[in-house]
Amino acid sequence: MVDIRLTNTKTRTKHSLVPIDPQNVRLYLCGPTVYDRAHLGNARPVVVIDVLVQLLRHVYGADHVTYVRNFTDVDDKINARAAETGRPIRDITDETIGWYHADMDALGAARPDHEPRATDYIPQMITMIENLIDSGHAYAVEGHVLFEVRSFADYGKLSGRSVDDMIAGARVEVAPFKRDPMDFVLWKPSSGDQPGWDSPWGYGRPGWHIECSAMSEELLGTSFDIHAGGIDLQFPHHENEIAQSCCAHPQGEFARVWLHNEMLQVEGKKMSKSLGNFFTVRDLLDKRVPGEVIRFVLLSTHYRKPMDWTAEKAQTAEDTLWEWRVLTKDVEPAAEPDPRVIEALADDLNTAGAISVLYTLKDDPAKLLASARFLGLLRPELGDWVARDLAVIDSMAISVKDGIATLTQKMTDLREKAMESKDFSTVDSLKAALTEAGVEVRMSKTGVELIAGPRLDAAKLGALL
């Protein structure tokens, strides 16, 4: 069996994944707050975890993995959006969920097994909060319920910081009714026009952190294998989830492995809605950047490293995918991906390493195809962007591959003659014509290499033959 090693933020080490129940490997990813389009940063955890889930299904069996990703559909940011626009909250959240699905589908990310909406789990949240009050970890005051951070000795373990250090570094909301500034909200009162539910503490709504604790418990149990999310959520969101879940269920482990992706950045800063320095996945798709290209770029950097989006990375990804799609046109994928791809992914999801293996498989298109598909690339459903080019190639009398081979030979011959005569004009004019036809010409001491790029003009290429 493949030994999957993951870096656990909680232990700060990389270790083998030992599932609690190999018949049902369970994973939870914190999903979006649904009031606006997902930006490119939001897509990073989705694409990374999509690859992890694919690996888990490969190792443990397709039906032996449960993947949950929630929708936070009750939040003050959503209320603010409703107030601004005068639209009902449910319209906004439904619409945003629809966009989210369309955008993540376009990146080739498979839908999770469960996509709970927080508002469908209010009774479970209330039960958990009651439990926390009964066990002395929470207190009700002025329509609020707060979690008493000092009642949980392990608070801060995930981030490796003491409560006092965290208070110093955090922007904690000071409220006169809090026993300690670090105490956080489990429940808060709602006024008439805010969304709310009846509870033992009056009409109100849940805090954000309790949502994930209640939904993960309901769908995955009190102990599960992997909890994932962006590193921005490590504190306070994940510290708070741990505090709530471990205090409500001291017999459970909550999440065994904590997996955190680093941030997609813009000029050194986290891309985020609040900072306003974002562009959405849809912006890119609308600019005709294929979803597959976005996916390739996101997977080209290891998930624990910060990364930028650059036009240059997108261009390289597009050129590479175009070349691979031409190479694998009409090819049946091999039965299994290259074992080096699986090995790279098993080593703490080294997606960049897995992609570098793909570059070595150009001579074995069937293997290339199976291996790329394991990463969610070169799948038929993401191929619309090259369909027209591939059709043109099909319609040519001679295949691009043969055409390139013939022209490479022609160029090599011309170059040899030119070396003798010292007259390079014929070489230069063929090079110019090839460039014009969208073929890159590389000449070195060892020979001539012609590379058909995405801007290949099949008709012009044909004319040169």
Ligand SMILES: Nc1ncnc2c1ncn2[C@@H]1O[C@H](COP(=O)(O)OP(=O)(O)OP(=O)(O)O)[C@@H](O)[C@H]1O
């Ligand atoms: N720049 C980023 N890079 C990678 N992951 C991110 C980035 N921003 C958010 N995420 C992740 O996206 C998911 C959804 O996050 P969320 O809806 O809170 O977005 P956000 O942009 O951080 O919003 P806000 O700025 O309003 O807090 C979380 O798992 C979060 O960790």
Ligand SMILES: [Zn+2]
């Ligand atoms: Zn969460």
